Amino acid sequence: MPAEAAEIRYLEASIREVFDSFGYGEVITPTLELESVLETAGEERFRKSFRLFDERGDVLMLRPEMTIPIARLVATRMQDREPPFRLGYFANSFRPTKPQRGRQSEFQQAGLELIGSDSPAVDAEVLAVLCRSLEASGLKDFSIALGESSFFRALLDGIGVNSEGRDAIFSSLAARDMVELAAVVEALDLSGEDRQAIIDVIALRGGSEVLTAAKDLVRSPEMEAALKRLARTYYLVTRYGFAGRILFDLGILRNFEYYTGIVFEALSGDLGFPIGGGGRYDGLLGRFGRPLPAVGFAIGLDRLHIAVTGQGGVSIPANSGIALVGGLDPALELAGELRVAGVPVMALARETAAAEALSLAAAADLRWCVIPEGDSFRLWDLRIGGDTAAGENIASPGEGELLSREDLIGKLGG
Amino acid sequence: MARSPLDPGVLRLAVPRGSLFKDSIDILEKVGFEVGELRVNDRKLTFQVGEGRTIITTRPSDVPTYVEYGASDVGIVGKDVLLEHRRNVYELLDLGFGRCRVIYATPADRDPETEELKHLGIMRVATKFPNITRAYFESLGKQVETIELRGSIELAPQVDLAEGIVDLTASGETLRANNLVERAEIADCTARLIANRVSHKLKAGMINELARRLREVTDR
16 A cells, blocks of 8 residues: 555655664665575575575575675675775565464665674664664664573583584573573483583573673683673763663574674564664674674665554654645646656546546655646645645535736746 | 563462362462462452562463563463473473373273284374373374364273373372273373563563462472
8 A cells, every 4th residue: 555655655664764873884785686696695584485496406595685696795795995894774575474464584684784894883883873863763662672692602612512502591581482592401401500500591681680690600701701891882882872772682593503792673662572683693604705794784674664653653754745636738748847846746537527636646645636616727736724634524515715827837836 | 651561569369160170279279379369269350469470370381472472471280281382481380180091092902002003004093182192192102183172082092083082190090980091191280380481581570479489389
């Protein structure tokens, strides 16, 4: 529906302004990628994707996300340029799923990647862009759940969990099954204290007091470094003015094998699942032959749209367009002049009756309706008397106002 | 301003009507929920059970749906339902009660699995759990046709609708009464506490506290 599309495009435009203001350039990549390229990234989770064959019999995949195509772009076509790269995208991706509200097989994302720096300062910038983007979209109630995957990984390394144990832990975390996780941890050949530490780290959630609580769980220099990074990032986010948005969650469950540093999810009380998320993935670019650290996020525009709608709706600036009877012929020159003057004109056939023209204008959410009358034009302002979009006022739009051609252009284009 | 459906001040719990109902409200009473009205009113669906706490009662298999969508923050549900529906929710705690097993059974007088496989290749299994059934036989590399029924699964082999069944059993009594023999245990199930992904973080304090107190009163 035009109204829905207009709202999603408006959200997109609001986010694009924020991306621009931080210096992220937009990139467009192919919708179809070679399966072999995506598999370079070693992503098990893309096993379920839409695939097709090209004319040579190679397997193509409808891109399931945008980060890997951008990694490939940076490693290949941008080879002769020097990092850091700030790249943004507004694109549709595809994953087979049982369709639900906010979860479709084709979904629109707005996202960005900052490639070439591993500083906590760029982590903080990326979090700030995410918060700014959500605010600019009109979302009032939201939080960012923030974790640091290297903290948990350093714990497992430090206490000597073998790869089998890690796999079992990650698999129960991926299934969000804390009961199985407890059983897996119980079965590990570790001291009771070490087992408890695993459970405790995953349970660390809350405000900035989590950073203090996490200090008690530090048992190696690597864990200390990870925690310091997170604290530094948080401090910088505070200076961006977004401290109130951050909720810590050191057990955040976002693809542990992929993310190497911060991981985060954008949450809103109006939606039972995250609006978006991301994190630091320093290992991915190396698989494409250009080892560079990277951090990024993606926002699901459909999900954002649902959440914003739940919080008062998308506030698109009012449309100031007109419906012009005879705009196809004979008044097509007038329509052209108005468009040049910046007025959107929906042309209607010359025989359109007044009542029908008014109702068409209202249905298209236009502000004005113009009908030629001899050498003059009758102009109706559909906003007079309140709600126009609903169409209740159409029955009594008043007499309108009779204007000469010059006055009409002056009034609408001025 | 309208209150957000996930108002941080309110914890919304989904409780299954059916076999887990009584144990569920017993354990909730132990941790301080005012459940008196739930015991006497079996027509009402939503209950205020103390300051900042509401309970809805639903069909057992709907509990994970309410929780996944965020219509409830937390819920109580059998592991069998979680295995069957694979909803995207946190499984926080084994509540210990409502123990039952998902089993594969065939008539006692013959093991039609081997019989049918020799002649037909594909056998038919009647069940309320098509996903669990498919996953189980796939893991064995066996091809079966699942026949989905809503109840009285044990009837199917007697009227030649299926050669075997996958069903829940607690005591094994129904199996014996219908001349069926358990051939394999597929899953051992108890009631679980589950949570919505977003509530799990936005209401971490309340949910942690509930899980902690439930853990205390759970005899495990």
